[in-house]
Amino acid sequence: MSSFPASAHPPAPATVLLLLRPAAVFDGETMHPGWAVLIENDRIRAVGPVAQVTAPAGARTLDLPGLTLLPGLIEGHSHLMLHPYNETPWNDQVLLESEALRVARATAHARSTLAAGITTARDLGTEGAGYADVGLKQAIEQGIIPGPRLLVATRALVATGSYGPKLSVDVEVPQGAQEADGVDGIIRAVREQIGNGADIIKVYADYRWGANEPSRPTFTQDELNLIVKTANSAGRPVVAHASTPEGMRRATLAGVQTIEHGDGGTAEVFKLMKQRGVALCPTVAAGDAISQYRGYRKGQDPEPERIRQKKESMKLARQSGVALAVGGDVGVFTHGDNVREAELLAREYGLTPLEVLRGFTSGNARIFQLPDRGRIQTGLLADLIAVTGDPTQDVGALRQVKLVLKGGVEVK
Numbered sequence: 060m061s062s063f064p065a066s067a068h069p070p071a072p073a074t075v076l077l078l079l080r081p082a083a084v085f086d087g088e089t090m091h092p093g094w095a096v097l098i099e100n101d102r103i104r105a106v107g108p109v110a111q112v113t114a115p116a117g118a119r120t121l122d123l124p125g126l127t128l129l130p131g132l133i134e135g136h137s138h139l140m141l142h143p144y145n146e147t148p149w150n151d152q153v154l155l156e157s158e159a160l161r162v163a164r165a166t167a168h169a170r171s172t173l174a175a176g177i178t179t180a181r182d183l184g185t186e187g188a189g190y191a192d193v194g195l196k197q198a199i200e201q202g203i204i205p206g207p208r209l210l211v212a213t214r215a216l217v218a219t220g221s222y223g224p225k226l227s228v229d230v231e232v233p234q235g236a237q238e239a240d241g242v243d244g245i246i247r248a249v250r251e252q253i254g255n256g257a258d259i260i261k262v263y264a265d266y267r268w269g270a271n272e273p274s275r276p277t278f279t280q281d282e283l284n285l286i287v288k289t290a291n292s293a294g295r296p297v298v299a300h301a302s303t304p305e306g307m308r309r310a311t312l313a314g315v316q317t318i319e320h321g322d323g324g325t326a327e328v329f330k331l332m333k334q335r336g337v338a339l340c341p342t343v344a345a346g347d348a349i350s351q352y353r354g355y356r357k358g359q360d361p362e363p364e365r366i367r368q369k370k371e372s373m374k375l376a377r378q379s380g381v382a383l384a385v386g387g388d389v390g391v392f393t394h395g396d397n398v399r400e401a402e403l404l405a406r407e408y409g410l411t412p413l414e415v416l417r418g419f420t421s422g423n424a425r426i427f428q429l430p431d432r433g434r435i436q437t438g439l440l441a442d443l444i445a446v447t448g449d450p451t452q453d454v455g456a457l458r459q460v461k462l463v464l465k466g467g468v469e470v471k
């Protein structure tokens with residue numbers, strides 16, 4: 060039997076100190092062999108050469124020989140409510156799977172995402188699962204389930220008639236996003252989503268209006284301007300799905316934070332994005348996965364037109380100097396396989412491993428305006444991972460995650 064000591068003052072919470080001694084530290088910008096990191100509770104207290112960062116009394120020391128310590132990765136574009144389309148087509152996920160089933164899956168997705176070293180994810184739309192991402196985020200924050208810190212977009216906005224699923228015109232079916240149009244409709248929908256927990260407003264600036272046609276613009280310039288104005292006034296950024304030059308141009312002029320996909324981007328529109336400070340999240344892994352689901356045998360067949368075009372537009376994007384966010388549209392492919400985007404960018408799209416690694420950490424943090432993470436710096440969140448080898452030489456090293464700390468707590 061135990062009893063509590065009678066005391067007028069509750070004991071002060073104990074300070075937890077942890078000293079990490081890896082082979083090298085990648086601080087979000089540069090590799091530093093022989094550095095160490097000291098963590099106090101959920102924050103980084105010190106970082107520097109081992110001789111200068113020593114263990115204070117009561118600190119636990121963790122030696123990590125052969126490992127590189129780096130900031131927890133920031134996934135730029137996920138859908139935790141989706142699972143790979145070669146398992147179940149998108150239409151069927153939206154129409155046939157219950158929200159309970161989708162949320163149950165999402166809890167498993169969140170766990171595998173965190174285990175893969177992703178400590179923050181921008182989750183860009185529930186695709187028909189309403190506000191389930193808000194509850195999922197709360198469950199993670201309350202420690203009920205493991206998962207990354209989430210920025211959620213909730214339902215996303217589409218122009219009436221532009222999205223899916225589309226069955227016969229005689230059947231009305233729930234849509235994968237919220238339809239909104241015109242001044243009153245748009246203001247109301249943006250406020251509704253924010254009121255229900257959206258950290259980000261996502262808008263589809265273009266889409267295929269019919270099954271067998273290319274994407275075309277959806278919202279007018281005035282509508283997009285209004286979406287951004289309404290969201291920004293509540294302190295939320297707007298991100299735009301867009302792949303046509305006109306959709307991208309309108310979204311850029313409206314003042315979105317990022318453009319997602321951008322497959323049909325031209326030199327002109329990338330230049331405009333660069334001028335306006337709009338970043339591109341190219342999601343190359345999504346196109347790569349979808350092409351393979353459609354039968355493309357990578358390494359055997361000639362490259363499909365879609366991939367060839369994507370490589371062309373990425374060349375133009377790179378030449379323009381537009382900032383690149385790293386995000387794969389994971390959910391289209393398996394959660395936990397987030398590193399696929401980084402590998403493709405480095406191996407097939409001409410980025411150096413260092414560029415990719417900066418993008419995946421400090422770059423995404425800057426673009427998404429998360430000044431408390433993405434770097435290993437005194438005072439920032441102790442969201443850290445340790446991987447085998449040197450990911451600045453080969454980003455494939457990011458698959459060898461041996462340790463994940465989220466807010467200073469070992470979660471793997």
Ligand SMILES: [Zn+2]
Nearest residue numbers: 136138183388
């Ligand atoms: Zn997406």
